[in-house]
Structures are given as C-alpha cells and as structure tokens.
Amino acid sequence: MAKTYEEINQRIRKGEAVVLTAEEMTGLVASEGAQKAARKVDVVTTGTFGPMCSSGAFVNFGHSDPPIKMSKAWLNDVPVCADIAAVDAYIGATALSDTEGMAYGGAHVIQDLIEGKWMKLRATAYGTDCYPRREIETWVNKDTLNQAFLFNPRNAYQNYACATNGSERTIYTYMGVLLPNHGNATYCSAGQLSPLLNDPLYRTIGLGTRVFLGGAHGYVAWPGTQHKPSVERSPGGTPLGPAGTLALIGDLKEMDSRFIRGARFHRYGVSMYVGVGIPIPILDEEMAAYAGVSDAEIQTTIFDYSQPTRSRDPLGRVSYAELRSGSIELKGRKVPCAPLSSYKVARQIAGTLKGWIEEGRFLLSAPVEPLPAEGAVLPLEIRDGEGI
C-alpha cells in the first residue's frame, strides 16, 4: 500500500507519524522485512557529519556612509570573494587566513559567525562616483549582517573512497594523515546513516527537498557539483564509490555550531564539518527496502592516495561493516582503519530530525525536480588553445 507525501504530512501534523532513524530502520527491515516495515513506518531520518570542503556562505554587509563597492575583502584576515555587487560576499570554506595560514580559514569564520562572535571586516575598492569610499575597516557579527546563508555547492557525498598510502613516506591529505606502506586507511561516510545511501536512486531526494542543515532547516538547491550518478552499483542500488552529491542552502543565522565546525587538515588546508540530515518518506515497500540498507551491504573502493593523479588505481573493495570493525584486509595484511566523519554526531542529527518530525515542527517536501539519474564527471584537459 503506497503512501503520498500529503498523507505522511497529515500524520506529522497530527503527531501520529511513525519516525525511525536509518539505523533503527535497518534493524526493523532485517527483523520484519521491507513489506511490514513499509506499513509501520512513515519517515526514516538520516544524518551525516563530515568534512565537506565545497561549502561556503553568502553574506550582505549593508552599506557604509559614504558607501563602498568592495572589490577585495577580508573577515578576520581571511579573504572572501567580494566581486558580487557592492557589499555582497561569499565566504569560501577553504580560504586560508593571510596571517594564520592553515590554522584558521573560511570555515572557522563561518563557525565564528554562527557563534555570534564579532569579527574584523576589512575591504578595499577602486572608488566610483556612486561608491566613493576606497577602504573600510570595521567589526561585524551575524546580527549586523542583512543576510547570511550557507550555500554549499557539494555536500552529502553519496559514498566516498577509502584512502590508503602505498608510498614510503607519510602523506597529509584531506583524508587525514596516511602512514607509509599502507600503514593505515581512512574512510569518510556515515554508511547506513548517510542520506543518499538510504535513497540510492534519488526517488525522494531532489531539488526543493527540505533538510536539516547545520542545525537549522535547509533545502536541496541543486544537484551538487561533480554529481556522478552513472557509476557501478550494488544490487541494492548503492554506489561502490563516490556518486551523487547535493548543493544545499540554509540560513546561517539559525544554525548551531555543534553541527558546523571549522577544520584543518594538516598540510592540506581548511575544510568544514557540515551536519546534514534528510528525511526519507517511506512511500512504499521499495523505499522501506532502500532505507533498511545496512553497513554490510554498502561497499566502497580503496585507493592509494600517494598516486598524484586524477584516476588512481582501485586497490580493492570493502564494506562499511568491515571498515567499522577497525581493520581491513589489504594485500594480505591487516591494516588499521579510522573514520573521518563523526558517526556519533550523525546519530545526533538523525535523532534531532526525528524529534522535529515527531513534534510536527518539520514537514516533508516532495522534490520540485528529481536529481539527474544519469551523468558522469568531466575531467579538465590541458588544452593549448589550438583547434578549440
């Protein structure tokens, strides 16, 4: 028996909706089967809290008197992109401080804004008849900004690689510190709790889907950059490596820094831990089966990150159940492995979203448009300009 979004929302409004986290759903589907689970459950909540470099925030500073058309601007010495009208700017999460380098960057600026901290704004301009001011130095916080919203071009990766290092020296990557001679391996997905792994073929997550973003309501704005649905998949539909992605938007002023944290990966740079949770409506038995996926059924591919190339050779496949055991088998050896994405916070997110829905504070939205179900990622070729 199929359910509609409207029927589920009616039940949420009445406080009658049955909501399970994706972990709880995995248990229910394993014990009672997808058909029964589909009848019992209305919504499954997912969660993930990992470093998502492709993130940032648009802000509007308001106009000074006399006004300025900022062309270069800094917040706490971190350069922001101010080439958007006069006083709009985009804070890129991975920008590094001019004075502190990798110890502080755009992601830390965003975290500090969420926490209500004052920060130094500095900007320069060439000056025009209508915007005569050429420089400004002042202090701002989130309450002095007109708007501040996260607009993250690529979040919530549907699966991610397992990283290791086959070289003879330690390497420092966005996948953490990788010890030589496959001395360790790291992985970065919430697995069975991760949003797009619970809706592997994008039946319910699409443009306009209301989500949990950084502790506030947000939306899927667009397919994420490098969205790559055309990949090898398991029989259950989950991809065997990085695949779909989401561009997410949400109000920074409403966010909570427990779910948005500036991060620094040693000798790599700055990134941002972003908390994302997406509700999956259990429309029918198929959705129940998808949302019942377990870590044992989700596999990813191991790559050697010491290969400084775009397409690294796959070293093997491993399930999240194996990764979660703390070590994997690689080239006949036991290799210790560690996560980079916080499973504990992912659980908190799925639990918080569950609470919001149970209390009737969060309704589901049907996608306005589906995410593309096909498509690959284009490489950047080095072209010499001849014959283009």
Added chain:
Amino acid sequence: MARRRLVLTFPPEVVERPVVALLVRDYDVITNILRAEIHEGEIGRMLVELEGEGKRVREGVKYLKDLGVQVEEAITDIELDDELCIDCGACTAVCLPRALKMEAPDWELDLNKDRCILCGLCVDACPLQLITVKF
C-alpha cells in the same frame, strides 16, 4: 652523564634488526624502553630513555639516524579538549598503540593515556586542533 627521552620511529625494513641491542653494546648507552609498538613488516614506534656519557649518547643517536630511524624529542603529556571534540576519529588513524580509539557501539573517542607512547602524531591529525602536547 646525559639522559634523553626520545621517540624512535622505525621504518619496516629496520624493525627486524637488533637496533637497540647494538646501541647498548657498541655505544655503552643504557637504553630503557618505556613503551613500544613494534610489529614485523610494519612501522614501529618506541619511547626510550637513553642514558650515558654525553658524547656516547650523541653518537648513539647518530647511529640510529644513519639506520633510517626517525629520532624525535619525546613529549611528556598530551591533552585533549574533549568538550570541543566531535568524535570524528581522525586522530585514531595515526595512533598505532591504540591509546586513542573509537568503537561500536557508542563511537565516542576514548583516550587511554597508559597506552600512549607520546609520539605526538595525533596533534597534527586532529582536524579541530584540540590535542596539545607538553614537553
């Protein structure tokens, strides 16, 4: 007499050689192994205290470096700000003695200082820069 606390990192090809025994025999340096994490075919780490004549200790350290052993001054303690910790697990990737570990069912970071060999690798590995060392 000189005394130095050092962290020695052995590349896999050196792990199987009697490095410490030779240090004692050839350089007359008293070598007290405080903690060690050594497995055949893997990188090994050892916290040692070397005691001997200043010149002999310096020569002993040079002998270790010539073998390809990485020699670093040991720290005396690490401190984790667990209020701000997000339990991501990135630090556990470099902690071979498993002083820092994270496991089912609660996936909370657990620091067991008794197992720590004070190598300090976790300081760089923590994305939130929450681990500090004392020398």
